[in-house]
Amino acid sequence: MTSLSLAPSMARLPSRRRLPRPGQLGPVAAILFLTLLAIAALAPHLLTHADPLAIAPRDAFQAPSAAHPFGTDQSGRDILARVVYGARQSLALGCGAITLSLSIATILALIGGLGGRIAEQAVRWLIDILFAFPVLVLALLCTATLGSGIGPLIVAIGVGSAAGYTRMVFGQVLSVRGAGYVEAARALGHSPARIVARHILPNAFRPLVVTATMGIGQTVVWSAALSFLGLGAPPPAAEWGTMLSMGRDFIAEAWWMSFFPGLAIVLTMLSTTVAGRALQRAIEGRGP
Amino acid sequence: MELTILRGAQALGSLSMRPLHSPALPRRALWLAAAALLLATTGCRRHQSRTTAHEPVQGGTLIYATDREPICLDPHVQGDMPQVFLAEQYLDSLVAMDRSGHILPWLATDWAVSDDGRTYTFHLRHDVTFTDGTPLTAEAVRANLDHMVDPHTQSSTAGGYIKQYAGTDIIDTYTAAVHLKTPYAAFLEVLAQGFLGIESPRALARPRDENCQNPVGSGPFRIVRWDHQSQIVLARNPAYHWGPPTALHTGPARLDGIEWRIIPEASVRFAALQAGEVDVIDSLPPEAETPAQRNPDLWLLMADRPGNPTNGTLNIKRAPFDDIRVREAFIRSADIDGALASVFFHHYRRAGSPLSPTTPFYSPAFEHHADYDPDRARALLDQAGWTGRTEEGIRTRDGRPLVVHIPLKASLSAAERTLWEQVQATARATGFDVRLENGDDTTILEREGQWDYDVRIGYWNTSTADVLRIVFSSAFLGAAGVGGHHQNEAGFSDPAFDRVVNDALLTTDPDKRRALYLQAQTIAAQNFLQITTYPQSTRLALSRAVHDVRLEPSLNVTSLYDSWVTR
Numbered sequence: 001m002t003s004l005s006l007a008p009s010m011a012r013l014p015s016r017r018r019l020p021r022p023g024q025l026g027p028v029a030a031i032l033f034l035t036l037l038a039i040a041a042l043a044p045h046l047l048t049h050a051d052p053l054a055i056a057p058r059d060a061f062q063a064p065s066a067a068h069p070f071g072t073d074q075s076g077r078d079i080l081a082r083v084v085y086g087a088r089q090s091l092a093l094g095c096g097a098i099t100l101s102l103s104i105a106t107i108l109a110l111i112g113g114l115g116g117r118i119a120e121q122a123v124r125w126l127i128d129i130l131f132a133f134p135v136l137v138l139a140l141l142c143t144a145t146l147g148s149g150i151g152p153l154i155v156a157i158g159v160g161s162a163a164g165y166t167r168m169v170f171g172q173v174l175s176v177r178g179a180g181y182v183e184a185a186r187a188l189g190h191s192p193a194r195i196v197a198r199h200i201l202p203n204a205f206r207p208l209v210v211t212a213t214m215g216i217g218q219t220v221v222w223s224a225a226l227s228f229l230g231l232g233a234p235p236p237a238a239e240w241g242t243m244l245s246m247g248r249d250f251i252a253e254a255w256w257m258s259f260f261p262g263l264a265i266v267l268t269m270l271s272t273t274v275a276g277r278a279l280q281r282a283i284e285g286r287g288p
Numbered sequence: 289m290e291l292t293i294l295r296g297a298q299a300l301g302s303l304s305m306r307p308l309h310s311p312a313l314p315r316r317a318l319w320l321a322a323a324a325l326l327l328a329t330t331g332c333r334r335h336q337s338r339t340t341a342h343e344p345v346q347g348g349t350l351i352y353a354t355d356r357e358p359i360c361l362d363p364h365v366q367g368d369m370p371q372v373f374l375a376e377q378y379l380d381s382l383v384a385m386d387r388s389g390h391i392l393p394w395l396a397t398d399w400a401v402s403d404d405g406r407t408y409t410f411h412l413r414h415d416v417t418f419t420d421g422t423p424l425t426a427e428a429v430r431a432n433l434d435h436m437v438d439p440h441t442q443s444s445t446a447g448g449y450i451k452q453y454a455g456t457d458i459i460d461t462y463t464a465a466v467h468l469k470t471p472y473a474a475f476l477e478v479l480a481q482g483f484l485g486i487e488s489p490r491a492l493a494r495p496r497d498e499n500c501q502n503p504v505g506s507g508p509f510r511i512v513r514w515d516h517q518s519q520i521v522l523a524r525n526p527a528y529h530w531g532p533p534t535a536l537h538t539g540p541a542r543l544d545g546i547e548w549r550i551i552p553e554a555s556v557r558f559a560a561l562q563a564g565e566v567d568v569i570d571s572l573p574p575e576a577e578t579p580a581q582r583n584p585d586l587w588l589l590m591a592d593r594p595g596n597p598t599n600g601t602l603n604i605k606r607a608p609f610d611d612i613r614v615r616e617a618f619i620r621s622a623d624i625d626g627a628l629a630s631v632f633f634h635h636y637r638r639a640g641s642p643l644s645p646t647t648p649f650y651s652p653a654f655e656h657h658a659d660y661d662p663d664r665a666r667a668l669l670d671q672a673g674w675t676g677r678t679e680e681g682i683r684t685r686d687g688r689p690l691v692v693h694i695p696l697k698a699s700l701s702a703a704e705r706t707l708w709e710q711v712q713a714t715a716r717a718t719g720f721d722v723r724l725e726n727g728d729d730t731t732i733l734e735r736e737g738q739w740d741y742d743v744r745i746g747y748w749n750t751s752t753a754d755v756l757r758i759v760f761s762s763a764f765l766g767a768a769g770v771g772g773h774h775q776n777e778a779g780f781s782d783p784a785f786d787r788v789v790n791d792a793l794l795t796t797d798p799d800k801r802r803a804l805y806l807q808a809q810t811i812a813a814q815n816f817l818q819i820t821t822y823p824q825s826t827r828l829a830l831s832r833a834v835h836d837v838r839l840e841p842s843l844n845v846t847s848l849y850d851s852w853v854t855r
Binding site: 053054055057058060061074075076144147148229230231232234235236246248249250251252253 | 554555573575576578579623626627629630631696698701702703705706708709710712713714723724725726727728
C-alpha cells in the first residue's frame with residue numbers, strides 16, 4: 001500500500017521551514033496586499049469614509065490631496081473610495097468565475113474520464129472546440145446573449161476560461177484513473193462514488209489549486225477588460241475596468257483617474273501570481 | 289467674461305468661435321472676447337490665424353480625422369451626421385443658406401413657388417456636370433428626389449424631410465417643377481442641407497449598396513476610394529466652378545485631395561493632431577478643448593448646430609412618465625449645469641429650450657422653463673402620489689418603486705455618459721431610481737424600436753424649426769429608417785400641437801411662422817417632453833498650417849472647398 005501511494009502526484013513532502021529571506025519578501029507583500037483586498041471587499045468602510053457614489057460636480061478632476069488621496073473623478077467622486085469599493089466587485093467576479101470554471105471542468109473531466117470511450121472522445125472534441133475561441137471572444141458571446149452586469153459576467157468568464165481547466169483536470173483524471181492505488185481501491189470493492197471522491201478528485205485537483213489561485217488574478221483582468229468595454233456592472237457601480245475606461249479619456253488632464261484603478265488591477269494580478277507560485281513551491285516542496 | 293460675451297454673439301444667431309488661447313489674464317481675455325464678437329458678427333472671414341498675410345496656396349493634401357465612419361457614403365440612405373460631413377465635400381445642393389437663414393441660389397439659379405405653395409419650379413445652371421460626366425438636368429433633380437422618398441432607400445432623414453413630395457415634372461432640360469402633396473414652407477431650408485445633396489442620376493441608377501460605396505456628385509471633390517474602417521480618399525474636381533455663394537472663392541478647390549480618416553478614439557484623434565499626423569479633427573472632446581486652446585500650433589473652429597438640442601426624451605407612452613408631474617419632477621431633479629461645469633469644463637452652454645438657439649424662429653423664452661429645482665420636484669412627486677419610500681430612499685406608489693430606465697449606447701462619449709451618471713445621482717436625491725443600462729448600439733436601437741425605455745438620448749440637427757414637427761408630432765410616431773426607431777421618441781400625440789406645426793408649413797410669411805413656432809415651442813416646453821442638455825455643435829481643432837476651413841451654414845458642417853495648407 002505504502003509504495004503504491006508514492007505516485008508522483010501523491011507526493012506530499014512537508015515544506016522545509018526557513019526564516020524569511022529577501023526572496024520571500026515578494027510572497028509576504030503579495031499576501032499583505034491580498035489581505036488588504038479582502039478587507040476592502042468585506043469591510044470597505046474600514047479603509048475609507050468617503051461614499052463611492054456621492055457626486056460633487058464642482059469638485060471634479062481634483063488631483064490627489066489630503067482630502068482625496070487618489071484624487072477625484074469627472075463627477076467629483078472620491079477615487080480612493082471607488083477603488084476600495086470596487087475590490088468587492090472584482091474579487092466576487094474573480095472567485096465566482098473561477099468556481100464556475102472549476103465546476104464545469106470537474107464535471108466534464110469526470111464524464112470524459114469515467115464515462116467510457118464515446119464520452120471521452122466527446123469531451124476531447126468539446127475541449128478542442130472551446131479552445132478554438134479565445135476566452136474574451138467566448139465571454140463577449142456570453143454577454144451578448146445574457147446581457148451585461150455582474151451575473152452574466154461571471155458566467156461569461158467562467159465559461160470562457162473553462163476549457164483550460166477542463167483540459168488540466170481531464171488529463172489528471174486520465175492519469176489517475178489508471179494508477180495502481182485506484183485499481184487497488186477497485187479491487188477492494190469500493191464503490192465508484194467513493195473512488196472518485198477519495199482518490200481521483202483529490203489527486204486531480206492538487207495541481208489545480210495553484211493554477212486557480214493565479215487564475216483569480218487573470219479573471220480580474222478579464223473582467224476589467226469586459227467592463228472596460230462597457231459590459232460590466234451598470235453605472236454608477238465602482239468597478240476597476242469601468243473606471244480605467246472612463247479615465248483614459250481624461251488621461252492628459254487627470255492621470256490619477258486611470259492610474260489608481262490600473263494599479264489595483266496590476267497589483268491584484270501580481271499578488272495572485274506571486275502567491276500562487278509560493279503555494280506551488282509549498283505544495284511541490286521545491287525550493288525557490 | 290469671455291464666455292458671456294460669446295454667448296451674446298451666439299444668441300445673435302452667429303458663429304461661436306474661440307479661436308485662440310484663453311489664459312486667465314483678464315485684459316487678454318477681454319481682447320479675445322471682443323475679437324471673437326467682432327468676427328462672429330462679421331461672418332468670420334479672417335479668424336484662422338496670425339498668418340493671414342499668406343496668399344492661398346494651391347495643391348497639397350489635407351488629412352481630416354473624424355470619429356464615426358459613415359454607414360453609407362450616400363447621404364440619402366439613412367442619413368446620419370457622418371454622412372452629411374462627407375457629402376459636403378463631394379455634393380452640391382439645389383440651394384444654399386446663409387448665416388441669417390436666407391436661401392441663396394446654388395445649383396438652382398432661381399425658383400418660383402406657386403400660389404398654393406405646392407409647386408416649386410427650379411431653374412438650373414446650364415454648366416454643371418457630375419464627376420462621371422453626366423450633365424445636371426431637370427431629370428437629375430427628379431431622380432434625386434424620387435430616390436430620397438423611395439422606401440427602398442430607407443432614408444430616415446432626407447426622406448423624412450420631404451414626406452410631402454408628390455413628384456417632379458420636367459418642364460425643359462434645365463427646368464424642373466417639383467410638386468408637393470401639401471404646402472411645405474420649410475422645403476427650401478431642408479433642400480439646403482447636404483442630406484438632400486444632388487447626386488449623378490446615372491450613379492443613383494445603380495443598386496443602393498453599390499452607390500453607397502462610391503456615390504457621384506458635382507462637388508469640389510470626388511470620392512476616389514473607401515478603405516473601410518480606415519479612410520475615404522477624395523480628389524479635386526478640376527472642372528468645378530459652381531461653388532455656393534457662401535464660399536470664400538470661386539473655381540476649383542485649392543487642395544489636390546483629402547484623406548478622410550476614421551479615428552473613433554477621441555484622445556487618439558487629438559494626439560494625432562498634436563503630433564502633426566493629421567491636419568484637422570472634428571468632434572473635439574470637451575476634455576481636449578482647453579489643451580487645444582493653449583497649444584500655439586492649433587486653432588479651433590466651432591459653431592452650434594440648429595435643430596433639437598442634445599437631450600433625453602421622456603417616453604410618455606408608459607409609466608412613470610405618462611404623468612406630466614413626474615416628467616417635470618424628473619427634469620427638475622437633473623442638475624445639468626453641474627455636468628456642464630465638471631465633465632464639459634464649462635465649454636458647453638446649457639440648452640433649455642426645445643430648439644437650439646441657432647435655429648430659425650428659436651425663442652429664448654424657454655431657456656429656463658425647467659431648471660434644476662429639487663424642492664419643486666419633491667412637491668410634484670408628492671402630488672403625483674409617489675409618497676412611499678423604500679429602504680434605500682427610492683419613492684414608491686402603491687408599493688411600486690419609481691424606476692427610470694435609460695439605455696446607454698456603447699458609442700456614447702465619455703462626457704455624455706458622465707452627464708447621465710450625474711443626472712442619476714441628482715435624481716436619486718429626489719427619490720428616482722435611475723437605471724443606466726449599457727448595451728451595444730444595435731441592441732439599444734432595437735429597444736428604441738419597441739418603446740422599451742423611459743429616457744432616450746438623442747438629438748436632431750436640421751436647419752429649420754420644422755424639427756418640432758418631426759420630433760413631437762403624431763405623424764412621426766411610426767418606425768423609420770434602417771434601425772426602426774421612431775422619430776417622435778416621446779410618443780407625444782396632441783392634435784393642437786399637430787395643427788400648429790402643420791399650419792406653420794402652409795405659410796411663407798416669416799411673422800406668421802414665428803408666431804406659430806412660438807406656440808409650438810410653448811406646447812412642447814409645457815409638456816415636459818425632454819431634458820435638453822446642450823446644443824449640438826461642430827467642434828473642429830485645426831493645425832495652423834490649415835487655412836480657410838469653413839462651416840457651411842445650413843447645418844454648420846465642415847466644408848474644405850476653400851481650404852489650403854502651408855507645409
